[in-house]
Ligand SMILES: O=C(O)C(=O)Cc1ccc(O)cc1
């Protein structure tokens with residue numbers, strides 16, 4: 001495991017502020033959005049579709065504190081063609097990760113000059129609440145990044161969106177889940193593509209390497225992977241990039257790449273200030289999580305006994321909820337992974353709480369991957 005201390009040169013112009021929102025292209029946006037609301041504690045936030053004059057594309061925006069997910073579907077047979085083809089190839093998945101930025105034109109221009117592929121040049125979108133400036137570039141696989149400058153906009157989401165058509169009377173009856181922001185978004189790559197993708201972020205967006213693990217540290221009896229995390233200068237945006245490594249059986253990363261049809265977003269990690277409360281509530285809502293065996297906790301208690309950190313949370317509660325703990329001498333993190341969010345073995349979610357620890361759970365990888373492999377074997381994919 002490597003932690004890097006060099007944030008690289010500070011960009012002379014342009015600043016990445018944070019994840020802005022994540023756009024999913026799915027077969028049935030209405031139902032997907034409802035699922036994330038019911039199971040994960042989001043609320044309907046904005047809408048565009050036929051009723052608002054959007055003839056080809058429908059979008060349901062849902063929100064939980066600073067987390068915004070946009071579920072989009074095509075409305076017409078084969079139009080927009082790109083959406084139709086995306087759905088046939090990838091199934092439901094993340095199409096775009098949007099970042100809120102300052103000085104969008106500088107960021108876009110630098111990325112294009114350095115070799116990034118443009119999807120949409122900078123343009124303005126306006127309504128009665130002001131103007132948003134946007135631009136989009138291609139990243140790994142069919143995934144894109146949109147840059148968003150909201151400094152001249154006072155509206156709730158983006159121009160063109162209206163309030164949701166309906167309120168869902170079930171949602172206020174469900175327990176409050178308390179997810180607050182996106183901690184990181186992970187991209188899976190085919191074999192040998194992790195380094196070129198990490199290099200792409202360094203070169204074109206002026207991100208830097210933040211953390212990495214290689215397959216010598218990261219393997220089970222059966223499968224292995226490598227991971228490199230890139231971050232913006234301010235380290236508000238973190239993007240781990242994974243690739244499979246050769247092992248006795250099929251790496252979970254390879255399974256993803258096979259089923260998604262190439263590189264794409266594997267998981268979105270969302271943070272909470274109280275993971276015990278959050279996971280209790282999400283389990284009450286019927287959300288399923290990956291399960292680790294009780295032996296993980298026996299081992300963890302021993303390892304923590306020899307460490308200077310003390311975990312504030314009740315270990316019995318963590319064990320009951322199957323929350324994982326990773327730590328070093330200075331701090332620790334608590335994390336847990338959902339089961340797959342759709343039928344294809346592609347996207348899942350993570351819930352994370354950090355206590356002075358900026359890693360990604362390397363100490364958990366073995367137990368975690370064994371849990372993934374149990375599910376993989378059930379699918380006939382190990
Ligand atoms: O690196 C991360 O962000 C993790 O949360 C750990 C992890 C790495 C690779 C996987 O396939 C699943 C989980």
Ligand SMILES: [Fe+2]
Nearest residue numbers: 186269350360
């Ligand atoms: Fe993660």
